[in-house]
Amino acid sequence: MASEINHCGYLGDKYAKLILKVTSAPKSVSEISNETGIPIGTVYRRLEILSNAGFLKVTGYVENGVKWKTYHNRPRRYNVTNPRISFLLDIIKKNPAISYRNIQKISGYPFGTLSNSLSNLEKDSRIIVKRSTRRTHYFPAHISSVEYPVLINLRKETAKKIIKFLAENQKGTYLDFRECTNKAPSTISITLTNLVEEKIIKRISGFKPHFELVDPMFVQNILRKISPSNIDKMKDRFADTFSYF
Structure with a gap:
């Protein structure tokens, strides 16, 4: 077909240009189609051509028994067999949303070495880094951004204790949270406000106001991905009261 591209002429094709632009981070076929507006059938044809020509790297993973593929155009900046790189990827995979300080604590790598390795992994789109004013969190590349909060x-x-309580009990009151967290009222109030603002929980009004998860199945699926031992350890040494500012 005249509209199709060949390996050498990909730069002149508007669809290929769009695909290469949005795949600076790993993207699935549906994500590419949604972000570019290109029909999904056309996306599949361009991905095949670009992948065969070596312009895209294809990464596969399995989630809940389903095979997924992501595509990205960033060159590798590290040797995949490097034990340091493999170790860091394993740490982040087992501890999604882990902080820089905790990665350093687990790995024992000097700050300079660690910073350089994490920077290269981010540039290669092997990990996703979410930065805020007070905290930087690291995620495996295959985790959806909707799971980050x-x-x-x-x-x-x-927040962890409240989320787990609601996942196990469906609903909870302010007094329930005081009992399960053993925290000061101000800390609980700040935490509840943040969780409501991030649409993780919702407040139900009535004779006895209480809180529930906005999407219990969504939260349950995230908790199932993480082993109980890792959930218990998933806490950075950072004061709750100040972690939302």
């Missing part, structure tokens, strides 16, 4: 809050002691 829950995973980040599982690293805050009070």
Whole structure:
């Protein structure tokens, strides 16, 4: 077909240009189609051509028994067989939303070495880094961004206990949270306000106001991905009261 591209002429094709532009981070076929507006059938044809020509790297993973593929155009900046790189990727995979300080603590790598390795992994789109004023969190590349808020809050002691309580009991009152967290009222109030603002929980009004998860199945699926031992450890040493500012 005249509209199709060949390996040498890809730069002149508007669809190929768009695909190469949005795949600076790993993207699935549906994500590429949604972000570019290109029909999904056309995306599949361009991906095949670009991948065969070596312009895209294809990464596969399995989640809940389903095979997924992501495509990205960033060149590798590290040797995949490097034990240091493999170790860092394993740490982040097992501890999604982990902080820089905790990566350093687990790995024992000097700050200069660690910073350089993490920077290269981010540039290669092997990990995703979410930065805020007070905290930087590291995620495996295959985790969807919609899961970030829950995973980040599982690293805050009070928020983690509240989320787990609601996942196990469906609903909870302010007094329930005081009992399960053993935290000061101000800390609980700040945490509840943040969780409501991030649409992780919702307040139900009535004779006995209480809180529930906005999407219980969504949270349950995230918790199932993380082993119980890792959930118990998923807490950064950072005061709850100040972690939302």
